[in-house]
Amino acid sequence: MILKKGLDICLLGFLILSIGCVPISETTLSPGSPDDLPGCYAIFPAEPWESVHSLEATIRRGSSSLLGVTKGEPSERRLQSLLLSPEGFILFDAERRENGIAVRKAVAPFDSPAFARGLMEDVTFLFLPPQVKPTTWGKKTDGTMICKWEGPDDTQTEIRGSTGSGWRILRRDKRGEVIKEVVLNGPFVNGLASRMELRAFKPTSYSLRMTLVQPSP
Amino acid sequence: MKRFLFISILITVGLFSAEIAPAEDWISLKEASRNIRSVKAEFLQKRYLKILTKPLLSEGRLFFDAPDSLRWEYLNPLQSVMLQKGNTIQIYNFSEGVWKPEMAQAVEARRMVLAEISQWFQGRFDESKAFKHVYSPGPPVRVTMVPGEGINRFIQRIEIFLSVRPGVIDRVEIEEPGGSRTSIEFKNVEINSSLSSEVFEKP
Numbered sequence: 001m002i003l004k005k006g007l008d009i010c011l012l013g014f015l016i017l018s019i020g021c022v023p024i025s026e027t028t029l030s031p032g033s034p035d036d037l038p039g040c041y042a043i044f045p046a047e048p049w050e051s052v053h054s055l056e057a058t059i060r061r062g063s064s065s066l067l068g069v070t071k072g073e074p075s076e077r078r079l080q081s082l083l084l085s086p087e088g089f090i091l092f093d094a095e096r097r098e099n100g101i102a103v104r105k106a107v108a109p110f111d112s113p114a115f116a117r118g119l120m121e122d123v124t125f126l127f128l129p130p131q132v133k134p135t136t137w138g139k140k141t142d143g144t145m146i147c148k149w150e151g152p153d154d155t156q157t158e159i160r161g162s163t164g165s166g167w168r169i170l171r172r173d174k175r176g177e178v179i180k181e182v183v184l185n186g187p188f189v190n191g192l193a194s195r196m197e198l199r200a201f202k203p204t205s206y207s208l209r210m211t212l213v214q215p216s217p
Numbered sequence: 218m219k220r221f222l223f224i225s226i227l228i229t230v231g232l233f234s235a236e237i238a239p240a241e242d243w244i245s246l247k248e249a250s251r252n253i254r255s256v257k258a259e260f261l262q263k264r265y266l267k268i269l270t271k272p273l274l275s276e277g278r279l280f281f282d283a284p285d286s287l288r289w290e291y292l293n294p295l296q297s298v299m300l301q302k303g304n305t306i307q308i309y310n311f312s313e314g315v316w317k318p319e320m321a322q323a324v325e326a327r328r329m330v331l332a333e334i335s336q337w338f339q340g341r342f343d344e345s346k347a348f349k350h351v352y353s354p355g356p357p358v359r360v361t362m363v364p365g366e367g368i369n370r371f372i373q374r375i376e377i378f379l380s381v382r383p384g385v386i387d388r389v390e391i392e393e394p395g396g397s398r399t400s401i402e403f404k405n406v407e408i409n410s411s412l413s414s415e416v417f418e419k420p
Contacts, residue, residue, distance in 0.1 A: 056312050065312060067295060070403060084264070084273075086295045086297035088399055212316075213294040216270050
């Protein structure tokens with residue numbers, strides 16, 4: 001109950017879109033060609049970066065607009081993430097390192113451990129590929145790239161898409177149902193998608209729409 | 218409350234206060250603020266964060282009509298507006314082509330802030346217990362605001378740079394512990410122009 005409440009607050013909650021999960025069917029793939037493997041990482045920034053996104057988060061109680069500032073060092077799998085009010089006040093500041101999350105600042109209602117954990121999980125989901133090599137990958141005849149990674153607790157991460165059609169990152173539970181999804185739309189600027197929408201379905205439903213405002217370097 | 222304080226700082230146009238100041242300067246500043254019936258201005262906000270190489274830029278505008286009507290609006294990168302008319306506070310964010318109301322808790326926090334700001338706009342600066350004020354004759358003439366216990370965890374110092382034009386502020390600098398800071402530059406400031414009541418009622 002406490003976790004559920006925390007997650008509800010987490011990310012300002014966000015709209016309850018639906019109770020069910022998106023019906024994206026799983027595709028069976030054979031291990032792909034080594035030449036295709038780099039395509040599994042193409043949507044993730046490869047070099048250190050910093051970015052500012054406008055965020056729109058919605059929950060059943062209303063919506064909120066925020067600014068998200070993120071700095072990443074992919075080679076070290078380090079991420080720092082800030083949430084700012086429209087006025088520029090820092091509401092949340094945390095860093096993800098190899099050994100956990102360090103919260104530098106957190107103002108209510110962003111001050112729960114569940115929020116910090118949930119936000120940094122989402123930022124990681126958005127910007128860092130899984131640490132391990134994909135179990136399967138390949139390219140369909142229409143050019144769509146599909147890559148799958150096995151994760152802990154029998155979860156699975158999947159990316160699918162192409163430059164022309166846009167990209168999706170999916171997280172499936174052990175039953176194969178999509179519990180979280182990110183849609184990325186170009187153009188990509190310094191390795192960052194211009195627009196992203198994250199939708200989570202389980203255990204709490206919310207969505208987060210992000211527009212790239214200021215890419216660097 | 219914390220957000221309230223930050224917002225209050227950003228909206229301190231017309232803030233003139235001097236705890237340590239030559240009497241004639243203090244009196245003239247206070248007179249200038251009391252003669253202000255309305256303020257209309259545009260602003261450029263530069264947010265300097267240690268995480269960012271370049272400052273985060275925001276543009277907006279503000280309207281104030283004495284005694285207690287205020288509109289503080291960001292135009293980009295987010296569109297957000299805070300409206301006060303009397304005791305009524307409304308906050309909206311522009312999204313998907315429509316204005317959407319902000320969450321209730323943020324509205325309540327801002328209500329407290331705006332109450333204090335309204336005092337400042339009316340020249341009742343001495344009633345603020347949140348900051349001590351130090352006047353510097355310059356040039357440029359400026360007022361340094363030093364926060365009291367509690368607030369200084371979030372704000373280290375505020376400097377308000379005054380224009381040679383009575384009742385006008387050129388720039389506000391806000392310093393935070395840890396090295397982050399904010400600069401707000403005002404331009405196209407109009408004093409005592411006629412403002413429609415709708416400005417403070419509708420996003």
